[in-house]
Amino acid sequence: MKYLVTGVAGFIGARVAERLVAAGHQVVGIDNLNDYYDVSLKQARLDKLTDNDLFHFKSLDLADRDGMAQLFVDGQFNRVIHLGAQAGVRYSITNPFAYADSNLIGTLCVLEGCRQHKVEHLVYASSSSVYGLNxxxxxxxxxxxDHPVSFYAATKKANEVMAHSYAHLYGLPTTGLRFFTVYGPWGRPDMAPMLFAKAISADEPIKVFNHGNMSRDFTYIDDIVEGILRCADHIPAPNSDWTVEAGTPATSIAPFRVYNIGNGSPVKLMDFIAELENALGKKAQKIMMEMQDGDVPATWADTEDLFKAVGYQPKVGIQQGVRAFAEWYKTYYGVTQ
Known part of the structure; x- marks a missing residue:
């Protein structure tokens, strides 16, 4: 098949593209390579893909309406995996327009392209942050x-609603995946695992928010990618028995579905830090701080419906995953004891 993967230089997008080309699919990947975080890391992820004849990269901004329209005309994609977005919860507090452009206008451009060119399935990234005050x-x-605590989360909720409208109006099959704290090799530098690893390796203190009284459903990158690819092959059908009054908001009379994708086993932040200390062979200096705006104390994914739909079952536990991340980090950044 021929896939479009947006955000292909990103943490998840690059790994999804790798798996697709390894399976023999054609992949067109787009990314605007913005400087929200280290562009050289994004380029290094791309470098692992560009030697494969099945992969083609195009530098393109999601909010470029004409460019996106032409991309779909030229591409004639069977399926689209939409992972491109302006990431980061706290950055959305100070730069909300970046999220409106990328996450709202950008997703609309993807939806329009899928509608106009009869894409058989759109899989898109949502986020656990939509649960907000729950x-x-x-x-x-x-x-x-309905109660997000950051504008980033609000845009992800909006993406789900936008996808439903296209599924209802045009019969476009859409699957939204609410990711829960993805970590692992080639991860994002703005996320806690990378921030912690950098500080610990440099003998600098780490900031521990809410005085360490937090937990996250840390999910290893390979488990996330496996779930994405299984969902791509599982095209949602309308549920004719569904009603607003009696049904779940995760399905519809339209070909629309939303799933949680996480490990299903939350880890206390202090336990995660201890695993990272063990993997790096160094103790962390900790500065205890108050909770940050836009943050929540805990996340935990119920993934039962995803298991029933596609057999999704995470395989990588926190100890194995943190060790794999730490080994990659030391190798990539040349860290020596």
Missing amino acids: RKMPFATSDSV
């Missing part, structure tokens, strides 16, 4: 997600 654990897709 306190019931674990988070389930049957829960309301």
Whole structure:
């Protein structure tokens, strides 16, 4: 098949593209290579792909309406995996227009391209952040997600609603995946695992928010990618028995579906730090701090519906995953004891 992967220089996008070309699919990947974080890391991820004849990269901004329209005309894609977005919760507090351009206008450009060119399935990235002020654990897709605590989360909720409108109006099959704290080799430098590893390796203190009273459903990159690819092959059908009053918001009479994709086993932040200390062979100096704006104390994914749909079952535990991340980090950044 021929796939479009947006955000292909990103942490998840690059790994998805690798798996697709390894399976023999043609992949066109787009990214604007912005400087939100180290562009050289993005380029290094791309460098692992560009020697494969099945992969073609195009530098393109999602919000470029004419450029995106031409991309779909030229591409004639069977499926689209839309992972491109302006990432980061806290950055959205100070730079909200970047999120409006990339996450709202950009996703609209993707939806229009899929509609105009009869793409058979759109899989797109949502986020666990949509659960916002929810306190019931674990988070389930049957829960309301109407109270985000960051503009980033609001844009991800908006993406789900936008996708539903296209599924309803045009019969475009869409699957949204709410990612839960993805980590592993080639991860994002703005995320806690990379920030912690950098500071610990340099004998500098790490900032521990909410005085360490936090937990996250840390999910290893390979488990996330496996779930994405399984979902790409599982095209949602309309549920004719569904009603607003009696149904879950994660499905519809339209060909629309939303799933959680996480490990399903939350880890206390202090336990994660201890695993990283062991893997790096160094103790962290900790500065205890208050909770940050836009953050939540805990996340925990209920993934039962994803398991029922595609057999998704995470395989990498926190100890194995942190060790793999730490080994990559030391090699990539030339860290010696």
